[in-house]
Amino acid sequence: MPIKTILLHMSNDDRHTQRLEVAVGLAKRFSAFVEVLFVATPVSMPPAVTGRAASYAYIAEATAIAHEKAGQIEQEVRSALKDCSYSWTVDEGDHVELLAARAAYADLAIVSQSHGDDLGDRVMLQVPDRLPLTSSCPTLVLPFNFPPRTEIGRHVVVAWKNTREAGRAVRNALPFLTAAEQVTVVTIDPPGHALDGGRDLMIWLERHGVRSRHQASIFQGGDVGEIILDSHRSLGGDLLVMGAYGHSRLREMVLGGATRTVLSSLTTPVLMSH
Incomplete structure (x- = not known):
């Protein structure tokens, strides 16, 4: 089956630009539509944030910050995908569940590896790279430290x-x-x-x-x-x-x-x- 719809996972994290660059390259290669799903719920939190009340407060604050950042990231997406067909959606919730729900209508999903060496001081709340276990479409998982503008598939x-x-x-x-x-x-x-x-x-x-x-x-x-x-x-x-x-x-x-x-x-x- 040709790749005509790419589901791109975006969030307020350090690797969203990396995923966007890969999506742009593949969209141009396969003449594909890019469905951009920005999930505002944080993927991790500091281990010092313990206790139910503290965790809820942190998640609420991080989600609010992500919504504020969404406008800036949307502009980044619009600039990068200006020569491609795409859509932009902002949502909250479990990253894997939200992505899996949209994967039924995509030919490829793009996520980043969740665990990097510099995440040792973080508690993972969401694990997007587990999407391949639940997705109905193939998932392209990018290494956490994947170099930008690197060609894939030679x-x-x-x-x-x-x-x-x-x-x-x-x-x-x-x-x-x-x-x-x-x-x-x-x-x-x-x-x-x-x-x-x-x-x-x-x-x-x-x-x-x-x-x-x-x-x-x-x-x-x-x-x-x-x-x-x-x-x-x-x-x-x-x-x-x-x-x-x-x-x-x-x-x-x-x-x-x-x-x-x-x-x-x-x-x-x-x-x-x-």
Whole structure:
């Protein structure tokens, strides 16, 4: 499916300009409409703000400040998206719930990684990068320290396992895959695995005009998420595509850890689908 509607998460945080720049670039690349959702509710608060009354007071004050800042951010959005079609909405509430409600009408959602090293002194109230676990459209999660104006999708790395979530992620990533200069399919196989775990996917991709190569690793223990990230870094990829696992207790035990690791440790954008 082509990317024709991009849902952009905006809030009064340090990374809203980063997300806006990426949305502008992708909107121009795919001739897409950008639905900008500004959520005024704060995503975090200082740990010193403890107690129910103090927390409520802080959230109310931070929300009021965000509403005041909304006008300034809207001007920033209007300037950046002046050559694109877009809409602007301000709302309050749970960031993930509000985004998930709009994701049904989008082809791609853009959020930032929630945890950065400089957020160690903050208590997270909202975790927008958990959107891939609930969204009906693919979510592009940007690393917390993602450099501005960095191109996305020249070398796409697909973390592949034959599951519904991974299959949805690859299908949703086709607009990026067909435009990529290089695509690498990465599989992590159990010891004694005799089959080529990436072959069938590579054949399917080629039928869609996507040439790819395969890198297989034998699982020797450890964190699957770290293995995926290490493979992505060693290959020099600039976009990781993978399924997001959650909800099911069994899947959370077997695969959910990889999702958590990638979301907490990623250094390049990841496109996830659940």
